[in-house]
Amino acid sequence: MTDSNDFGHAITDSGQPVVISGWGRSPYSSSTRIDFGDTPGRYRPETLARYISALPPSNRIIARGLGRSYGDASLCAGGRFVSPDDLSQTFDFDPATLRLRVSAGVSLDEIMRRLIPSGYFVPVTPGTRYVTIGGAIAADIHGKNHHKDGSFAQHVTRMQLVTASGSEELTPADELFWATAGGLGMTGIITEATIQMRRIPTSYMKVTTERTPDLEETIVRMSSKDEQFQYSVAWIDCLATGSSLGRSVITWADHAEVADLGRKQMRDPFGYSPRTRLTAPDMAPSWLLNRASIKIFNEAWYRKAPVHAETTETIPGYFHPLDGVADWNRLYGKPGFLQYQFQIPFGAESVLRHIIERLSGARASSFLAVLKRFGPGSPGPLSFPAPGWTLALDIPINDPRIASLLDGLDYLVAGAGGRVYLAKDSRVAKDLIPVMYPGLTEWAEIAQRADPEYRFISDLGRRLELRKLPEPKASLLGTLATRNRRGPN
Amino acid sequence: MIDALGQPQCVLVIGGGSDIAAAAVDRWVDLRTDTVILAGRNFKEMETVQSKLQAHSSVKVEIAYLDLTDHSSIEPFVDDAFDRFPDIDLVLLAAGQLGDQAEDEISPSRVEAMFDTNATGTAITLTAVANRLRRLGSGAIVVLSSVAGERVRRSNYVYGSTKAALDGFSLGLADSLSGSGVRLVLIRPGFVKTKMTTHLANAPLATTPDRVADDIVAALAKNRLLTWSPGAMRWVMLVYKHLPRSIARKLPF
Numbered sequence: 184m185t186d187s188n189d190f191g192h193a194i195t196d197s198g199q200p201v202v203i204s205g206w207g208r209s210p211y212s213s214s215t216r217i218d219f220g221d222t223p224g225r226y227r228p229e230t231l232a233r234y235i236s237a238l239p240p241s242n243r244i245i246a247r248g249l250g251r252s253y254g255d256a257s258l259c260a261g262g263r264f265v266s267p268d269d270l271s272q273t274f275d276f277d278p279a280t281l282r283l284r285v286s287a288g289v290s291l292d293e294i295m296r297r298l299i300p301s302g303y304f305v306p307v308t309p310g311t312r313y314v315t316i317g318g319a320i321a322a323d324i325h326g327k328n329h330h331k332d333g334s335f336a337q338h339v340t341r342m343q344l345v346t347a348s349g350s351e352e353l354t355p356a357d358e359l360f361w362a363t364a365g366g367l368g369m370t371g372i373i374t375e376a377t378i379q380m381r382r383i384p385t386s387y388m389k390v391t392t393e394r395t396p397d398l399e400e401t402i403v404r405m406s407s408k409d410e411q412f413q414y415s416v417a418w419i420d421c422l423a424t425g426s427s428l429g430r431s432v433i434t435w436a437d438h439a440e441v442a443d444l445g446r447k448q449m450r451d452p453f454g455y456s457p458r459t460r461l462t463a464p465d466m467a468p469s470w471l472l473n474r475a476s477i478k479i480f481n482e483a484w485y486r487k488a489p490v491h492a493e494t495t496e497t498i499p500g501y502f503h504p505l506d507g508v509a510d511w512n513r514l515y516g517k518p519g520f521l522q523y524q525f526q527i528p529f530g531a532e533s534v535l536r537h538i539i540e541r542l543s544g545a546r547a548s549s550f551l552a553v554l555k556r557f558g559p560g561s562p563g564p565l566s567f568p569a570p571g572w573t574l575a576l577d578i579p580i581n582d583p584r585i586a587s588l589l590d591g592l593d594y595l596v597a598g599a600g601g602r603v604y605l606a607k608d609s610r611v612a613k614d615l616i617p618v619m620y621p622g623l624t625e626w627a628e629i630a631q632r633a634d635p636e637y638r639f640i641s642d643l644g645r646r647l648e649l650r651k652l653p654e655p656k657a658s659l660l661g662t663l664a665t666r667n668r669r670g671p672n
Numbered sequence: 673m674i675d676a677l678g679q680p681q682c683v684l685v686i687g688g689g690s691d692i693a694a695a696a697v698d699r700w701v702d703l704r705t706d707t708v709i710l711a712g713r714n715f716k717e718m719e720t721v722q723s724k725l726q727a728h729s730s731v732k733v734e735i736a737y738l739d740l741t742d743h744s745s746i747e748p749f750v751d752d753a754f755d756r757f758p759d760i761d762l763v764l765l766a767a768g769q770l771g772d773q774a775e776d777e778i779s780p781s782r783v784e785a786m787f788d789t790n791a792t793g794t795a796i797t798l799t800a801v802a803n804r805l806r807r808l809g810s811g812a813i814v815v816l817s818s819v820a821g822e823r824v825r826r827s828n829y830v831y832g833s834t835k836a837a838l839d840g841f842s843l844g845l846a847d848s849l850s851g852s853g854v855r856l857v858l859i860r861p862g863f864v865k866t867k868m869t870t871h872l873a874n875a876p877l878a879t880t881p882d883r884v885a886d887d888i889v890a891a892l893a894k895n896r897l898l899t900w901s902p903g904a905m906r907w908v909m910l911v912y913k914h915l916p917r918s919i920a921r922k923l924p925f
């Protein structure tokens with residue numbers, strides 16, 4: 184297929200549509216990569232803008248990063264996607280201001296490889312370093328330092344956004360900036376951003392580990408100790424029941440000072456060599472990860488943890504343990520898996536407990552879940568983090584009953600004033616989104632002004648009707664009641 | 673958009689009066705579906721399904737006339753449905769006639785009618801539907817086949833051979849859809865107690881529309897191409913398929 188544009192060169196789509204999915208491998212859909220070929224100036228935002236405006240508006244477009252969102256946020260069925268490889272030209276770091284001007288397709292992995300050896304670190308990193316700048320902003324991602332430092336977009340000083348009407352520079356003073364942060368690609372294509380980096384004393388982490396016997400203790404410890412550390416996270420065993428419900432291993436950390444290092448580490452305090460030790464097989468049978476095998480893993484992992492310990496770890500070891508196994512998402516087999524991540528406000532700890540009870544009581548097996556305390560949220564209307572607790576757990580798609588289990592949990596979450604993380608979602612009911620994200624309408628209006636022809640809509644956006652401007656509705660509660668006649672269970 | 677657990681939002685049912693289809697749609701409406709298009713010949717049956725669905729939800733249900741023996745009308749119908757409902761993410765093919773073996777096997781015109789509906793009509797429908805879903809780049813097709821087509825039997829070979837055609841066609845289509853983002857789920861129910869079968873004696877492993885519907889929902893969630901309903905039917909058929917013809921012929925079912 185060829186689309187000619189007004190500057191005389193043809194931009195060809197690289198032929199066939201390809202099937203893509205998020206990290207959970209379900210759902211999937213097919214779309215066509217926009218291929219800029221060797222168009223002169225193809226990396227300029229204006230070129231991209233002109234390309235887009237030359238397409239009929241019925242062609243949906245979405246920018247894709249490294250596909251680490253779990254569900255359908257980076258999918259555009261029947262439409263086109265922009266590959267991160269085509270947004271990778273700029274990498275410009277200024278040590279004086281600690282600002283990094285970088286193309287949106289560049290990954291945190293690359294940034295770390297290039298800058299950690301000189302003593303600089305990203306302001307926020309998620310549990311994997313294989314995410315792009317575009318994906319980090321579009322999901323307004325959080326890290327283990329959210330309680331101290333907020334979310335990723337709060338460290339972005341400027342970004343370049345392309346829509347059909349052109350290319351625009353945005354700063355945090357613009358409402359479109361905050362609609363794009365957390366807006367999951369549905370306000371346009373981020374081509375470049377400037378990130379406020381930070382200096383680190385070494386490339387090591389000073390880690391304090393504590394094992395807790397149950398959820399109450401986990402909550403108390405985190406609440407009382409988080410403020411003393413820059414990073415904090417708890418790994419919860421969601422298969423433990425009864426008096427062990429919610430037993431966890433909490434790790435707090437700060438960047439290690441040179442004085443904290445061992446002699447060998449001191450020789451190269453900024454040494455950084457992330458390694459992938461294993462690659463998961465492509466054809467893993469879906470029974471490989473079942474309740475029994477996961478339970479054994481969780482048990483061993485809990486017993487191995489010290490009651491209290493202080494250690495020095497590497498950055499990959501502390502932040503990105505899963506990145507040591509390439510393509511580990513294949514271990515869940517062909518049906519794939521999903522990640523359920525929600526936030527509930529402080530004060531609703533009883534709901535958190537109730538949810539963990541239901542998860543451990545159900546047959547939905549899961550590896551360790553991750554529990555974290557959020558600090559204040561960002562101004563992004565669709566940005567996920569908000570003050571409170573967040574729990575994230577992987578669930579294999581091996582039993583259709585997880586549908587009603589999770590629907591029930593959604594009601595508890597929404598009822599407690601919380602929300603699910605859209606970058607992880609692949610199944611929530613659309614009626615709950617305006618309840619979970621009260622800023623949805625405001626966001627949809629800003630997105631509509633930036634993209635009046637509705638070009639930038641992902642499969643997630645269609646499934647949850649995120650870009651739909653609401654008609655005046657009589658009563659939202661009425662709708663909820665009629666939709667789910669069997670009600671929250 | 674169909675979600676990670678195979679839950680559709682906008683469903684087109686071919687054979688909208690079918691008991692199994694009604695049971696499956698009932699489940700989807702309970703989960704995520706808010707628009708249903710029922711297509712078929714029998715308005716009375718479809719209206720019954722419609723009012724049953726709407727009795728407990730705010731789902732939008734449209735009823736449309738479609739006669740699978742009117743072959744030239746099928747593609748325009750499918751195109752029109754997708755034009756008006758561009759978000760169709762699941763097509764359930766549940767149309768079919770059971771016929772009456774004793775009468776069918778001696779009547780060329782009845783055989784023609786059976787093939788017109790169950791084989792030719794469904795194959796045309798599947799082709800038209802697949803074309804549209806391919807363009808959308810996602811979605812699911814659920815085909816209700818039958819164990820009767822797996823090994824065609826003396827006792828219902830007219831019906832069985834039409835299902836054999838549908839079954840084989842669907843499996844081939846499923847392969848052709850690989851790489852398109854569209855999935856196909858093929859269900860082979862055993863003997864299902866429905867309004868189509870009230871006059872027949874119960875067969876071994878008889879099942880109900882509700883149980884077949886549960887199996888459909890599960891097959892979509894797990895994204896499994898081939899499902900026997902009940903599951904044990906798979907092993908029964910495995911044995912049965914390998915019985916010598918002289919013995920199989922004499923079995924009562």
Ligand SMILES: Cc1cc2nc3c(=O)[nH]c(=O)nc-3n(C[C@H](O)[C@H](O)[C@H](O)COP(=O)(O)OP(=O)(O)OC[C@H]3O[C@@H](n4cnc5c(N)ncnc54)[C@H](O)[C@@H]3O)c2cc1C
Pocket residue numbers: 206245246247248249250251252253256257270287288308309310311313314315316317318319321322323324325326327366367368369371372373374505606607641
């Ligand atoms: C193992 C693992 C651990 C994780 N841990 C965390 C965590 O701790 N905290 C957290 O917040 N998240 C976490 N995530 C989720 C992940 O950080 C986000 O989903 C992130 O958005 C993925 O980035 P990506 O580059 O892969 O983007 P994709 O998944 O490809 O896309 C994500 C979204 O960003 C949009 N997007 C991508 N590029 C652009 C662009 N250039 N312009 C506009 N929009 C764009 C896409 O349209 C899509 O909506 C984790 C994921 C995995 C697999």
